[in-house]
Amino acid sequence: MHNSWENLSPPSFYCSSCCQQIIIAAYLKGIPLEFTYIDLGAREHTTEEYKQYNPSASVPILVVTSENGEKTTIRQSMTILEYFEERFPDIAPLFPPALRDRVIVRDLVNIIAIDTQPPTNSRIAQRVKSIRGKLEDQVGFVKQAFTDGFRAYESLLTKQAEEGTFSFGGSLSMADVVLVPAVDQALMYRLDLDIVPNVKRIYLALKELEPFKAADWRNQGGTPAKFRIQDS
Incomplete structure (x- = not known):
């Protein structure tokens, strides 16, 4: 290794x-x-x-x-x-070589890592629920935070000059690494991804790749048996 x-x-x-x-x-x-x-x-x-x-x-x-x-x-x-x-900068680099392109990838990364993940964290979600003791408060808050974040992400995707397979063109980037886990979390809240068609398209393409299959939350050593992906 x-x-x-x-x-x-x-x-x-x-x-x-x-x-x-x-x-x-x-x-x-x-x-x-x-x-x-x-x-x-x-x-x-x-x-x-x-x-x-x-x-x-x-x-x-x-x-x-x-x-x-x-x-x-x-x-x-x-x-x-x-x-x-x-x-390991030369092994599967997750940022493109050009400075301008790295800026775009970092903006996408931070829409997820700074704007979207913190308010949807379970610690915050539980605090929202605890205000009135109502689960619908938690669910509504988290779904709105995911919606806002993914729509911002979608907007940057739309503004890119070319439509690529992944978040930035045809190469995997750090943006893809942070996007897929966030979408997985949103799907646990049954968020409808049709509101962000490019995010949905990219997510589905990434979920077919081995690194993203290996990291799937239903496929970890600590995953309870009732949630694990069953071999067909």
Whole structure:
């Protein structure tokens, strides 16, 4: 493997969109990962022991152990993705070479990572529900946040000069890595993707590719049996 001199071990939760991003990027770059599974439903991330590793009480964490035993801990998903890209820039690069093009990809990435994911995070969604104790408040809030984010993403796709297979032309980019997990989360809330036809088209194309199949939340080591994808 490309990083045989180090061990990369991320605590992961089976349906975390942030964990899914890491799995996709690692698969694309051929980076082996050794997983430790955290059960957010059982609130294992809120223990004092876990918070010593990540004060934000979130997943994933990437622990990189070098050949001499030195450990580097990375606690935010976007930082992990940047680490992968900077560590292995020539292997399946996730940003195009031209500066102008990288700006477009980064705008797409941040529509998801900054504008869409934070308000749809389960921690925030639960707080919205707790205001009146009504599930419909949570569902309505999250679906609107996804709708706003995906429509903004769709708008940038429409403004691009050419219609490509993926978010930026015909090459996979960091935008695709963050888009698919977000759409998966939105589909859990039964969001109708027909409101964003280009996002839907790109999402369906990406879900046919092995890195995105490998990262599917229904196909993880910690996925409960009732949710797992059954072999046909």
